[in-house]
Amino acid sequence: MKLSTKRVTIVDVASKSGVSKSTVSRVLRGDGDVSEDVRLKVTRAAKRMNYQPSVFARSLRSQRSQAIGLIIPDIANPFFPEVVRSIQNTADARGYTVLLANSDWHVERERKYLDFARRYHLDGIIINPVSISPAELKKSGCPVVVIGSRAAYGVFDTVASDTLGSITCAVDHLVARGHVDLALIAGPIGNPGATVRARAFRESIAAHGLAVDEARILWFDFTRVGGQAASRALAAAAPRPTAVVCGNDLIAIGLMAGLRDAGVDVPGDLSVIGIDDIDAAAMTFPPLTSVSKDKTLLGARAATLLIDRIEGKLPDAPARERLDTTLIERSSVAPPRANERRVIARP
Amino acid sequence: MKLSTKRVTIVDVASKSGVSKSTVSRVLRGDGDVSEDVRLKVTRAAKRMNYQPSVFARSLRSQRSQAIGLIIPDIANPFFPEVVRSIQNTADARGYTVLLANSDWHVERERKYLDFARRYHLDGIIINPVSISPAELKKSGCPVVVIGSRAAYGVFDTVASDTLGSITCAVDHLVARGHVDLALIAGPIGNPGATVRARAFRESIAAHGLAVDEARILWFDFTRVGGQAASRALAAAAPRPTAVVCGNDLIAIGLMAGLRDAGVDVPGDLSVIGIDDIDAAAMTFPPLTSVSKDKTLLGARAATLLIDRIEGKLPDAPARERLDTTLIERSSVAPPRANERRVIARP
DNA sequence: TGCTAGACTGGGAACGTTCCCAGGATCGTT
DNA sequence: AACGATCCTGGGAACGTTCCCAGTCTAGCA
Structure with missing residues (x-):
């Protein structure tokens, strides 16, 4: 029975399974070459010790957050919840976390969340822009997918409900x-x-x-x-x-x-x-x-587009998706x- | 014109304003003693360089994330958006970020997000529990506020819509x-x-x-x-x-x-x-x-309760709030x- | 003049990962 | 027998903060 419940780190797992932290890292990321028995030993130890890697350490070192930002005008607007949900499910399935932000229809809040994205090293942003300029959006530095069909945002990957x-x-x-x-x-x-x-x-x-x-x-x-x-x-x-x-x-x-x-x-x-x-x-x-409008599809497409872009799976030219509409x-x-x-x- | 748009760090700000990074840190956190002219120099430099501290480095070192998790069954359920929004606004005003998760009415997903909370060093959790046990919730290790009125969750701070x-x-x-x-x-x-x-x-x-x-x-x-x-x-x-x-x-x-x-x-x-x-x-x-039910109030109370708890502003005994209901x-x-x-x- | 308290400041060690590089086995080839 | 090539592993330097501690400098006082 430990008194102070100290966090279990990668070196704990390493010493427990008798290998170096580098090796543990390799095993856990499923990256590089490791022998089968080492892999087994490590995964077992990690499981047993209930090890959870620290996203902060990871992101700090790798400069990637595995997180994306979602900026919409207002979650209480009934159009959005379903879109949000679909984006979340899609992102989740691909190992990304989504951070949700309400811009409340204000440009200043859009700006604020863009700064926020920088602070969080966000890997990408999905936005339904109110009135932030494409230039400002551009200088966020990370991939952006725009929900909406305004021509001004043509530089970005776009999915519009037409x-x-x-x-x-x-x-x-x-x-x-x-x-x-x-x-x-x-x-x-x-x-x-x-x-x-x-x-x-x-x-x-x-x-x-x-x-x-x-x-x-x-x-x-x-x-x-x-x-x-x-x-x-x-x-x-x-x-x-x-x-x-x-x-x-x-x-x-x-x-x-x-x-x-x-x-x-x-x-x-x-x-x-x-x-x-x-x-x-x-x-x-x-x-x-x-x-x-098919909100679920809209969300799924936006998330997929963004993550593909982040992972470099898309050609350079901005994608432009237009979803069908039914009466x-x-x-x-x-x-x-x-x-x-x-x-x-x-x- | 720089080619690689390198991140501006605290040492950049430090060298630009001719002080050490420790001092910059102090100024930016508004903590400890700093002379007025140094404070001015630093804040100005930070502003000019558009410096954004890295939350990852910060959280890694300080072991606090300034973020809280919000786990609800389904954002597409019209009861929740307004609650979520209110929680977000409240948390935002107090300098906390909120991470939203849909449990989709499944225990496994509740569990998954609890692990997630550990990985993210989340400072606290607001949850509208589906069927995760109070014991499991307890061992998340961080403060928890429960939305809902079930007696089983009496150990936690609770805000219920009665x-x-x-x-x-x-x-x-x-x-x-x-x-x-x-x-x-x-x-x-x-x-x-x-x-x-x-x-x-x-x-x-x-x-x-x-x-x-x-x-x-x-x-x-x-x-x-x-x-x-x-x-x-x-x-x-x-x-x-x-x-x-x-x-x-x-x-x-x-x-x-x-x-x-x-x-x-x-x-x-x-x-x-x-x-x-x-x-x-x-x-x-x-x-x-x-x-x-006053959803805005519900959200605001839940967030306030959690953050007060995180910041140690609450007595030990679990708080129990019951919101009035009007026909x-x-x-x-x-x-x-x-x-x-x-x-x-x-x- | 010397001494101390207080106000500021700087230096470096964490935090927990990933990444890079070097090195030790093992194996096949000549 | 010597030599690469291949496979696997470990060590240590980042990443960008915060925190702790030890200084320096000034002012006040005896």
């Missing part, structure tokens, strides 16, 4: 159902994600030969209260659009709640379509039609009422 | 509305959390002078599909209870969806009450009445129909 495609998909669906007067709730003004949504919306509308009216693009936060606020604008609009695509599901859900309070029927008076297909989308009433039809979309089927404007 | 109280609160509310035939969906059979729910349910029922019928306690998973499955059992029951309390909101939401499909009206035919008040509870139709009334509870107001059984 926001552009999602919007197009939503617009196509609505138009196919006979809608010609669509609105978009893009996101907060100035937000890059919101900007690409707006652009994609304009392009899709135009592609269908419809006129794009800037007043039909609304700027509200990517949150439930954003959607609620949007509902007031939409309920009051005259004429009112017959369908609205929302920048994400949270907006859509807030919007539907607001619309119900305002006495606007969904989908009778107004069709609503969301993006992300978060869990809650299936729980609303009416259940929300949404463009689904999940539920009940928040219907054809417009007959008297609202206006003629399609052909420019 | 599951017992939540159930009581739910039952009281239902009884106050005139219900006398209640059911409970407790959780998966054998799950400790489910067991305490069942116990709390029996006690509350008895406290109201009602008879407790074991057949009214249903065992289904803490998930939406668990609730869905329960809906089949409940829809078929004859006589059907007039109200059901669900072990968590996920169950309640799945239940309501199943009930709608089965043509059972909520709350007309059956009142439903959930526990946790997750975000999605406000998004369902009808919006779910739920017993709310959030929405629209999934109504009085039972007149013909179902049976007489209260007085034993």
